[in-house]
Amino acid sequence: MESMITLPKVMEWLREVKDPEIPVVSLVDLGVITDVAISDNGVKINMTPTFVGCPAMDYMVNDVKSTLNSKGVENVEVIVSFDKQWSSNNISEKGRSALKEFGLAPPPHYDRIVDIEILEQTPCPYCNSTNTELKTPFGPTLCRAIHYCNNCKQAFEQFKPV
Amino acid sequence: MNVEAIKDLLYKMADDQLILGHRNSEWIGQGPLLEEDIAFASMAQDKVGQSYTLYQMLNELGEDVPNQVAFMRKAHQFHNAQFVELPIGEYDFSLIRHFLFDTADYHRFDMLINSSVEPISLLARKLKGECRYHSMHADSWIKKLGNGTDESISRLQSSLNYAIPYAFGVFEESRMEEDLITENIFGGEIALRERWIEHVDNVLGQTQLILPDLALESPHFGGRYGEHTEHLQPLLDEMSEVISTDPTADW
Numbered sequence: 499m500e501s502m503i504t505l506p507k508v509m510e511w512l513r514e515v516k517d518p519e520i521p522v523v524s525l526v527d528l529g530v531i532t533d534v535a536i537s538d539n540g541v542k543i544n545m546t547p548t549f550v551g552c553p554a555m556d557y558m559v560n561d562v563k564s565t566l567n568s569k570g571v572e573n574v575e576v577i578v579s580f581d582k583q584w585s586s587n588n589i590s591e592k593g594r595s596a597l598k599e600f601g602l603a604p605p606p607h608y609d610r611i612v613d614i615e616i617l618e619q620t621p622c623p624y625c626n627s628t629n630t631e632l633k634t635p636f637g638p639t640l641c642r643a644i645h646y647c648n649n650c651k652q653a654f655e656q657f658k659p660v
Numbered sequence: 661m662n663v664e665a666i667k668d669l670l671y672k673m674a675d676d677q678l679i680l681g682h683r684n685s686e687w688i689g690q691g692p693l694l695e696e697d698i699a700f701a702s703m704a705q706d707k708v709g710q711s712y713t714l715y716q717m718l719n720e721l722g723e724d725v726p727n728q729v730a731f732m733r734k735a736h737q738f739h740n741a742q743f744v745e746l747p748i749g750e751y752d753f754s755l756i757r758h759f760l761f762d763t764a765d766y767h768r769f770d771m772l773i774n775s776s777v778e779p780i781s782l783l784a785r786k787l788k789g790e791c792r793y794h795s796m797h798a799d800s801w802i803k804k805l806g807n808g809t810d811e812s813i814s815r816l817q818s819s820l821n822y823a824i825p826y827a828f829g830v831f832e833e834s835r836m837e838e839d840l841i842t843e844n845i846f847g848g849e850i851a852l853r854e855r856w857i858e859h860v861d862n863v864l865g866q867t868q869l870i871l872p873d874l875a876l877e878s879p880h881f882g883g884r885y886g887e888h889t890e891h892l893q894p895l896l897d898e899m900s901e902v903i904s905t906d907p908t909a910d911w
Contacts, residue, residue: 549790550783551709580782585789612792634695635793636702640709644695660789 503571508534508541511569515561518554519639520657522596525558529588532581540573541566546584549640549660586659598623603645603656612659620656622647630654662843665836666777667721668739669846672834672884673768674714675740678730679892680761681707682899683748692751699797700754703762706790717779731900735893736886743826743880745892752815753823755805759798760827760860766795767855776844799863806867813868824872828879831856 512531513524525531525545533544543562547555559576566574586605589597594604603623606616617635619628620643627649635643635658643658684704691697715726723729743761748754769791772784805812831849840846857874864871882888902909 549706549709550713550786551706551790553705553709580779580786583782583786612789613796634699635797636695636699638698640702640705644698658793660793 503536503541505534505536508536508566508571511565512543512562515558515565518557518561520597520600520602522600523589523593525562527590527593527596529590529593530558530584531562532579532584540575541571542575542577544577544579544582546578546580546582548584552640586657589657597657601654602642603654605657605659608659616659617643617645617656620645622650623654624652625650661777662836662839662845663721665834665839665843666780666845667718667723668834668836669840670714670718670721670780672739672741674711674718674729675738676744676761676765676830677707677714678711679738679740679895680744680757681705681711682895683744683746684754684758686748687754696751700758703758703794703797706794710787710790713783717783727903731896731903733896735888735896738886738888738892738896739884740888740892741826741830741832742883742887742889742892743823743829745883745889745895746826747891749819750815752805752812753819755798755801756816756819756823757827758794759802759863760823761830762791762794762798763859763863764827764830764852764856766791767859768852771847771852771855774844775846780845802863802869803866806864806869817869820869821872824874825877826880828853828874828877829881829883832879832881832884834884 509526512526515525517523517525517528528548530545530548531543532546535542545559545562555578559578562576563574587607589605597604601623603620606620608616617632620630620632621628622630625647627647629648630645631648633644633646633653637644637655641657642655644653645656646653681704684700684707687697687700689697691700711730712726715729718729719725743757746757766788769784769788772780773788775781775784802816806816831853833849834840837848841848861871
């Protein structure tokens with residue numbers, strides 16, 4: 499069984515593991531899987547949290563382990579580290595469109611540092627209008643900000659740039 | 661590697677985050693408006709999570725596990741500045757503390773990105789990104805309310821006057837300050853305070869608030885060495901209620 503484990507196969511399996519709070523985005527598309535190494539002994543995966551205080555981290559680690567176990571990978575080691583750090587720029591294009599469909603405005607790409615200006619006029623995920631305003635950079639989870647769309651007159655959330 | 665100096669640095673940062681995180685969480689359900697309720701709750705979650713990661717680093721250096729260190733020590737064993745243990749008071753005080761403390765926090769992590777201790781440098785890079793949101797939030801409310809009504813301005817001004825000596829206590833130097841600086845572990849409290857003054861002065865300069873004459877202030881030191889106000893122990897008792905009642909409880 500172990501001999502059939504290949505990197506593309508493992509990546510495919512990891513795409514089945516979703517963010518527990520945003521169940522349409524896989525951990526691979528979210529960008530929190532930073533390294534996958536396959537050896538004779540099993541699979542070693544490096545992960546990094548979106549936010550240090552993210553309460554979903556332990557859940558995600560266990561999910562990765564149990565998903566790979568269910569595919570027949572017996573030895574799964576998951577290491578959580580900050581060597582390769584997560585930034586919202588790491589979210590894949592596929593992940594971004596999934597966020598938008600889920601009703602969460604995707605984070606804008608940014609250079610070097612995040613400034614409050616890039617949070618203004620965030621396109622509304624429902625009507626695409628940029629006639630929107632930032633209500634607060636804090637939301638129901640650490641990774642979300644709250645905006646209001648003046649065009650379709652409703653509040654919406656954004657996966658915030660960090 | 662100067663392990664004792666590193667531990668001292670990690671302890672004060674971790675304890676600051678843990679204690680202010682718990683204080684911030686007291687705003688849940690009581691914020692002056694829903695968005696502020698959520699903001700203080702989010703910052704509380706960030707800070708407690710950050711303290712956990714710092715306690716994990718201490719654990720790797722031989723200290724006890726995070727839950728024991730966080731919940732089973734007595735007040736005199738805590739290294740947090742007295743500033744963060746003060747009760748939340750009214751919103752004006754909590755906002756001023758948020759501004760003064762989180763400005764220091766942001767610049768501390770920015771400086772630590774250059775630390776010679778790689779795990780500290782890596783973590784600092786991460787925490788700086790999170791603290792940037794805290795600092796932006798504080799700056800924007802200070803500017804709004806510092807140019808608001810007579811009441812908002814006078815309330816913030818009196819909280820500012822009260823808070824400054826405590827805020828200075830954040831920059832109390834370590835016994836091993838020289839080692840930290842010469843070994844490039846941390847640029848030092850004095851350098852941090854200079855950056856803090858510049859930032860605070862810049863924001864207040866855009867408001868009608870007046871920074872008190874810092875030369876006349878005497879800092880409330882002692883927190884870094886275990887001397888605390890009467891407010892810390894009751895907070896610790898509350899935080900550790902579950903673990904003290906049942907040390908084997910899982911939560």
